[in-house]
Amino acid sequence: MSTQRTAGVPSETLKFVMVGHVDHGKSTLVGRLLHETGFIPDTKVEHVKKVCEDQGKGFEFAFLLDGLEEERDQGITIDVAQMFFKTDKRHYVVIDAPGHKEFLKNMISGASNADVAFLMIDAEEGIQEQTQRHAYLLSLLGIKQIAVVVNKMDLVGYSQQVFERTRDTYLQYLATIGVRPHSFIPISAYHGDNVVRKTDKMPWYTGRSILETLDHFESHDDRTKLPLRLPVQDVYKFDKRRIIAGRIEAGSVAVGDTLTFYPSGKSTRVKTIEKWNAETPARVYAGESTGLQMEEQIFVERGEIAALPSAPPQTGESFHANVFWMGSKHLQKGGKYLIKLATQEVEGTIEAIVKVINSSTLEEISSDAAEVAKNEVAEIIVSTRRPIAFDTFDAVPETGRFVIVHDHDVRGGGIILKKAEYLGANL
Amino acid sequence: MSSTDHLDKLENQSIFILREAYKKFKKLAMLWSIGKDSNVLLWLARKAFYGHCPIPLVHIDTSYKMPEMIQFRDHYAKEWGLNLIVGQNKQALAEGMNHTKGRIVCCTALKTNGLQQIMEQYDYKGLILGIRRDEESTRAKERYFSPRDKNFEWDFKDQPPELWDQFKTNFDENTHIRIHPLLHWTEVNIWEYIQRENIPVVPLYFSRNGKRYRSLGCAPCTNPVESEAKDVAGIIAELKATRTSERAGRAQDQEDTYAMQRLRAKGYM
Incomplete structure (x- = not known):
């Protein structure tokens, strides 16, 4: 690659999302973090000061992010904001997600882009509906590194007892969904305790501050070690070259490799990158948007997934999946929806809704159900109109997840659990 | 091991988005403001499509743009063989529209409505723009693929979900989609990339007599900032130390607290 590295400049990027119940202080923490690390321009701080004075309030760190008039008037985050800063170790993208139930689809949009998460709990209010739901959704989205932040410690007298009680209760819940948190951090975002550095307010706490925790998270981009998955995005013929274009979602590919395209099963060798x-590189890796010329001019189209024949994806017309539903209209058993998986688009039928659960309490609402309501999670069986290529989410996350489109918009997301048995020709 | 660095990651994501847009929208255009960001965008398109730019470029000429910008536009449109479409709200100009009628009124008439006229004339369904999340707080909340209704309006309170790079590419007849391939770049990233790739920019960005333009727009509403940065390396060093916002020299943003929110809800870039 033609990269010019500059000494001392971090090349790694970590995206983290801030989730939790409404009003537990997510935007305040992000505002404080960006301000103390020096990544908010002075002009913006001055601007927010003036807005707060006009509203007769003290300085609101959250306003550094909540830029919409409606957000500031109501003190609530409506949509995800993404901001940037860096430490000596790496670049960060901070994704501030809304905590209100009404904006859950925005929270999911934000969290689906994150590598790691902070889950925030108000020390005074304790665990609430979204505290639980967000944790469960993070686990469904495949986010494994989660730190729990117990905020507003100033309001409970910086009490070790309150912190430990919150931690122990929440750990029990997290255990039921198989989440093992990275750490629990007591903070006051408003006063800045344990945000960038530790203050003397909680001498009983021996762990890391928020910023230290961030630098301690592992950068997980190990997708290059997975089997090659290159979904075809397009085929270009702008000049003499016929180029198969796409982004490598997993693994790597080199000149001379024999590739098979799934589900069609056609094969040929890579002539050039x-x-x-x-x-022009000899090998390209996961994350790169690339283009290949092949030795033989086989006919392939957008949607097919190129892989090494020694480690192919699965192909089939039916699979089991866990889905979360964000649409106001319920997901219907027997309903037909557009399924988008990598660059494949296919009509899918919801053959069965095996069970529906409340995504906060995890209670099973129904089994063999007829529909799934907004904000609920369900295990379903989907059949597709024609064969597609896919993986289970556990094996290759990038080709093991899909979205469900209805009335022009993404209404649900899903992860594939396993290929389904043949369901019969009359389905 | 992969050797991709920070700029490569940004570039890869932008190319992916440009290719999605090109594949999914038959009636697609790219807005070329002649500023640094849209020059990077154009460069990325040539990367995505291997030296070609198969997407027409639209420039909305308010007639108040600085002459250096127009010279730059015409020079590179010819040199790179671009399909350039220039739009102008001639009726508003004939009726004497200018910034003294009110900055928001003027921006809406000459930029937003000028763009709307071109979109209608060519029936574009997808419009690629070089906005970034770090520019100002309503842009921080944007999606990569962001719908506008038939009145050109942005419903920022009810945006569609966007996950796992599955974008909104299905839409009603009466709407269009704004596509933002540079959303995840910062101002410093843009200059670092300009430096790495040696991308040409309008010379107004470089310091003359102790001042330079940090952001380019219409002459009456765009002010230079104090700066000694005479080249790209100087700008990068300056930005890494600065504590002021990029758009501090853009008068329309300062008109009132939520000026940008109001402008953008009505279809401004």
Whole structure:
């Protein structure tokens, strides 16, 4: 690659999302973190000061992020904001997600882009509906590194007892969904205790501050070690070259590799890897948007997944999945929806709704159900109109997840648990 | 081991988005403001499509743009063989529209409505723009693929979900989609990339007599900032130390507290 590395400049990026119940202080923490690390321009701080004075309030760190008028008037985050800062170790993208139930689809949009998460609990209010739901959704989204932040410790007299009680109760809940948190951190976002550095308010706490925790998270981008998955995005013929374009979602590919395209099963060898205004590489890796010229001019289309024949994806017309539903209209058994998985788009039928659960309490609402309501999670069986290529989410996350589109919008997301048995021709 | 660095990651994501847009929208255009961001965007398109730019470029000429910008536009449109479409709200200009009628009124008439006219004339369903999340707080909340209704309006209180890079590419007849491939870049990233790739920019960005433009727009509403940065390396060093916002020199943003929210809800870039 034609990269010019500059000494001392971090090259790694970690995206973290801030989730939890409404009013537990997520935006305040993010505002405080960005301000103390020096990544908020002075002009913006001055601007927020003036807005707060106009509203007759003290300085609101949350306003550094909640830029919409409606958000500031109601003191609530409506949609995800993404901001940037860096430490000596790496670059960070901070995703501030809304905590109100009404904006759950926005929280999911934000969290689906994150590598790691902070889950926030108000020390005074304790565990609430979204505290639980967000944890469960993070586990469904495949986010494994989660730190729990107990905020507003100033309101409970910086009490060790309150902190430990909250921690122990929440640990029990997290255990039921198989989440093992990275750590629990007591803080006051408003006063800045244990945010960037530890203050003397909680001498009983020996762990890391928020910023230290961030630098301690592992950067998990090990997708290059997985089997190659290159979904075809498009085929270009702008000049003499016929280039198969796409982003490598897992693994890597080199000139000379024999590739098979699934589900069609066609094979040929990689002749060149194309690049403009840079050297052409011999091998490209997960995360790279690339283009290949093949030795034989086989006919492939957008949607097929290129892989090494020694480690192919599964192909089939039916699978079991866990889905979360965000649509106001219920997901219907027997309903037909557009399924988008990597670059494949196919009509899918909901053959069965095996069980529906409340995504906060985890109570089973029904089994063999007829529909799934907004904000609920369900295990379903989907059949597709034609065969598709996929993986289980556990094996290759990027090709083991899909979205459900209805009335032009994404209404649900799902992860594939396993390929389903043949359901019969009359389904 | 992969050797991708920070700028490569940004580039890969932007190329993925540009390719999705090109594949999914038959009637697609890219807005070219001639500023640094849209020049990076154009460069990324040439990367995505291997030296070609198969997407027409739309420039909304308010007639108040600085002359250096127009010279730059015409020079590179020819050199790179671009399909350039220039739009202008001639009726508003004939009726004497200018910033003294009110900055928001003027921006809406000459930029938003000028763009709307071109979109209708060519029936574009997808419009690619070089906005970034770090520019100002309503842009921080944008999606990569962001719908606008038939009145050009942005419903920022009810945006569609966007997960796992599955974008909104299905839409009603009467709507169009704004596509934002640079959303995840910062101002410093843009300049670092300009430096790495050696991308041409309008010379107004470089210091002359102790001042330079940090952001380019219409002459009456865009002010230079104090700066000694005479080249790209100087700008990068300056930005890493600065404590002021990029758009501090853009008068329309300062008109009132939520000026940008109001402008953007009505279809501003």
